Amino acid sequence: MPMSSPLLITASRDLLALKDEWLKNLEVERRLSDKTSESYERDLRQFFHFMTDYLATPPKISDMKNVRPSDLRAFLASRRRDGAGARTLGRGLSGVRSFLRFLEKRGLANASGARAVRTPKQPKSLPKPLAASDALRVTNQDLQMVDEPWIAARNTAVMVLLYGCGLRISEALGLKTNQIGTKTDILLINGKGGKERVVPLLPIANEAIEHYINLCPHQLADGLLFRGARGGKLHAAIIQRDMKRLRSALDLPDTATPHALRHSFATHLLAGGGDLRTIQELLGHASLSTTQIYTAVDTDRLLDIYQKAHPRA
Template sequence: MAGVIAPGAAEALEDWLAARRALTGAAPNTEDAYRRDVAGFLAFLAGHRGGPQGRAALSRAGLSDIRAWLAAGRAAGAGPRTLARRLSAVKSFYRWLAETDGFDASAILAARAPKHARRLPRPLPEDAAREMLGTLGHQHPEPWIAARDTAVVTLLYGCGLRISEALGLTGADWPFGESLRIAGKGGKTRLVPLIPAATEAVGAYLALCPYPRAARAPLFRGARGGALNPRLVQKATARARAQLGLPATATPHALRHSFATHLLSAGGDLRAIQELLGHASLSTTQGYTEVDTARLMDVYAAAHPKAGGGAG
């Protein structure tokens, strides 16, 4: 049962978001997600305790309130991953509030997130990734659009960019040098080395693009000249994977995962790959180690005589 959020609690939420924004430069979508998650808890708390809870009253919330909130979320159909994300936001808010208002929030900070299976990346095999790039060049009857889609996806697979990072490039970024300075999540910048194939693909697109390159305009244009919508790249990739008979997991983001996994398979250093991907935490990058290990175990299971897959 949700209640009305007291003005003081709502003000505390906005103060916290402003403090986060100043420290991390979080993207608007990230900030909106934090606002929704914490506001959901504050509204639940008001209903659970029988009325709006002002800022001072928030300090009296405890572990039983958190458990009741998580149970309500579970009953409403939220999965363990969603509940864990919400709890993380509430803990972050309470950590800031406790430091700001001077109270002990250890009970809430000690709350444990529901266990959930870690979702590992699903990279494409190297030959499938290459076929995807080749097939994209034939997915659209307009040559410059086909070249555009190929160029974007080549940046994802060849350089490990997020699709938002590739589409965030402007005319001022061209011509490319040996590396690209990318503004990633949280406003953090990183230098990404460029392979010749990526530079060549972007150059081929620009040679065909009917819209003149401008320093402040998007490098990748939509059919009408505006910024390219990422859904169009996703649709082109979907058509290519259908043509190649690849699974639904063969998405643009999967190509970024493929970049990391194939580097790791070739002997790449985990920390170097972390830097290339722009991961804030090494633990995120370590997921690729698990993927590579899982792939090796599949080969082992298929080939080893005692595993039932080999001839001996």
């Protein structure tokens, strides 16, 4: 990841050098994605800007030595006034804490003040999966809202991978042709943070991919599997746009997005008796707590069924 120019961050050069070292350390130890690293870098840059105003001078290493809880609370209050939500504030505090711990290990700071600040309460946001019948309609090639048969086949193959394998859209669109062998029944996915996982490839997914390959007018050998209309890289925005047309035609809610198919994969597996550990592995979640959110979704579904069906409800 390219490091920010010192001109873009108000801080001393030695502090900027430590910031770059911290980011490299995070990428190696925690295998953060480029997007996450960029978010952390941006959060720390905002903290440096805040400290410049707070101290009336660009912060130096010595200014990090004893950052107080009141300093961090003032930083969070400033970000909140600028419109930052609870998730953004929580991530920003996490980034600053991580940087101070990094400095503490080198004897350059005391991170106890950061540890004493409570993380802003996060809003509860449950995944919104599609009903099984709607997920099957979305993955039906005959219902795709595009004119070109090969593009309809392409969109179907992508949707089947999202719902049938629980892939992130970036993972599906990043697949290479050589990852799809002849009638292979597994996929090796390189997920977030470079973490690899193996997911089963259902026969119907194999059939959808094979049908797309047979119709695709572009040369696919040893390149990306899914292509745009002119043969270049297929971008997620194209699939999201086509999904928007499809959900309008099928009278589905706005929450019916490509990512909702991944949620549907997990929720329907859980409802069918799948265990959380297996679903965690299939989704590529680093923590089981991330996967456990689907238990709340399934509980809501069961309560809804109970209230509609039980004579005493």
